[in-house]
Amino acid sequence: MDPSPRSLPILSYVMKKFPSFKRPAPSDFDVEQPLPMSPSSLPSGPYFELKERMPHLTNPKLISQMRSAVADVSQTRSILKKLGPRPDHEAVDIAKARLAEIENELEEVELAEANADNLKKKEAEREKQMYKTVISLDEMHESYGKLLTDAETRLEKIYEAAAAGYNGEDDVAVVEEVNEEVVRILQEANQREVQRIDLAKKHLRFLPEAFGKIRPLVVLDLSSNQFQMIPDSIAGLENLEDLNLSSNILTSLPESIGLLLKLKTLDVSNNKLVALPDSICHCKSLVELNASFNKLAYLPTKIGFELVSLRRLSIQLNKIRSLPTSIGEMSSLIFLDVHFNELQGLPRSIGNLTHLEFLNLSSNFSDLTELPDTFGELTNLQELDLSNNQIRELPLTFRHLNNLRKFNIEENPLVIPPKETVKNGVEAVRAYLTQRYHQLLLEEEEKERKRIEAQDESPKGWFTRSTSWLKDSVTTVSGNVSEIMGVEGTRNQDPLLNQQL
Incomplete structure (x- = not known):
């Protein structure tokens, strides 16, 4: 769980240079009652050696704040490690749905008050406890994950403040200023109908709530700024069709974004999003969604059932471990990019994407080892990238991909078909698999x-x-x-x- 030098360069540098705290963990560790993380509970050392001092970090107050932040990061990581892997998002949603069903079943049993139902009641209670455990584990991961993010953010800000010459007299804070151009745009919107607003690369830190009152707005570009949040009032932009929030520092999107019913294009790439809100499924007019270069671990479970008009989905460079089963319901999808994630497999429903033309599953490295046999049903596929995975065998149904023109499966331990066959192109691959099919x-x-x-x-x-x-x-x-x-x-x-x- 060490920070990536690419995504968190300052934090990575700080954690390497700063001495780590090693606390003995008690044998009766309880994740629901973790150790306190107050400054008073920190050990008195270790302290910096002079040769290990970081540039700019000399102020005693900043060093004290830094020690506290590092301790928080270290302990929260330890807790997350003890919790083990986080449950799959779709499994959590299924657990919640099943738990509600069990609650109703138990109510019926209690109303019946029959001795014959005692066994059924006990079984239901056991199953209920199992689902509660799954949900509870996911909630703990969510809570401690936010704590870790906050602690890491604080750590970065302390070092940035030191580099900016902060003298340690006040708390580290950022003074927000209303940009003059934003004020001018709001005044103009009060005088006439404004349909397009471009505020890209304006070094903006926050968006005034008043923006939600510009109802005629169709196109809004807020890319390449420093937004940490988008106000709920954005839901007032009822005619908005194109929203660009890329290249900011957003960690979440407002639930109210689901009220943008006319939204066709949404770009939230290159942020720090850990999840997309479930309400995004209500944006049924969406044709293109770009959520690449974030920290997404999953997609909303029902996203495929709702976004049936979606044609392009870009979710590369995230931490997605699995695609929801509903992905197969995106009947209009022609472009899907999932490279550089942590995919551990594909749902069988992937075969339902019969209009798909471009698919990139590359660079899931050690996680992606096989493809489902329904893969051959992607009969309109023209470009496919499977490079940098651990695939050993292509399914025999691969021979049905008659429209495939560009195919890359380099850096895989491929056995079937042999690599010599692959070098001869996609036609040779199809011919080999066809021959193998008849032989079998x-x-x-x-x-x-x-x-x-x-x-x-x-x-x-x-x-x-x-x-x-x-x-x-x-x-x-x-x-x-x-x-x-x-x-x-x-x-x-x-x-x-x-x-x-």
């Missing part, structure tokens, strides 16, 4: 033929044994009848019967 089909037919022959031989032996047994039985019965009926003369004749005759 013949082998399967041969196995089936032998199985049927074995079955045919088995009844024959049984019938022979049965016939032999039947002959023996008939012979025995015939002998007994002959003895009873007195065959061969007077054998076993009854004197009394003869006298009566």
Whole structure:
């Protein structure tokens, strides 16, 4: 969980130069009652050695604040590590839905008050506890993740303040100023209808609430600024079709963004978003969504069911571990870029994207090891990048991708098809997989033929044994009848019967 030098250069530098705190963890560690993180609980050392001092960081008050921030980062990381992997977002949503169903079932059982339902009630309670555990674990990850983000942000700001010559007399803070151009735009919007506003690269730190009153606005460009948040009042832009929030420092989007029902293009790339709000699913007019270069770990579970008009989805350079099953419902999607994530596989529903033309799944490295057999249903696919993964075998259905023109599968431990075949191009790959399919089909037919022959031989032996047994039985019965009926003369004749005759 060390900070990336690319995404957090200052924090990475600080954490490398600053001595780490090593605290003994108690054996009875409880994630719900973690150790206090107040300055009074910090150890008295270690302190800097002169050779390890960071540039600009000489003020005693700043050093004290830095120690506190580093301790918070260190302890929060430790807690997150002890919690283990975070549950999959879709699994959490399923757990919440199932928990609500169980609650209703338990209410029905209690109303029935029947002894026969006691066992069912106990089983439901056990299942309920299991789902609660999943939800609770996810909530703890969310809480401690925010604590970690806050602590890391504070750490960066302290060092930035030191570099700017901060003397340590007051708290580290940023004075917000209203940009003159923003004021001019708001005044102009009060006098006439404004449909386009371009505030890109204006070094803005916050957006006034009054922006939500510019109802005729169709295009709004706020890219390449220093926004940390967007006000909820943005929901008032009921005619907005194009919103560009790229290259800011946003950690979240307002839930009210779901009220932008006419929004067609949304660019939130190159921010610090850890999640997209579920309300984004209500933006049903969206045609293009770019959320690349963020910290997303998942997409909203129902995003595919709602954004059926989406044609382009760019979510590269995030931390996404899985795509939601609903992704297969994006029937209009023609462009999907998921490279540089942590994908551990693809849902089978991916095969439903029959209009998809471009797909980039490259650089998921050790996580992506195979493709589902439904992959061959992407019959309109023209460009495919699978490079830098751990794929060993392409599914046989890959041979159905007849429109594929550009194909990259470099840096994979590929066995089927052989790399020599791949070098000859996509046509050679399809031909190889087609031949392999027919070969496997013949082998399967041969196995089936032998199985049927074995079955045919088995009844024959049984019938022979049965016939032999039947002959023996008939012979025995015939002998007994002959003895009873007195065959061969007077054998076993009854004197009394003869006298009566």
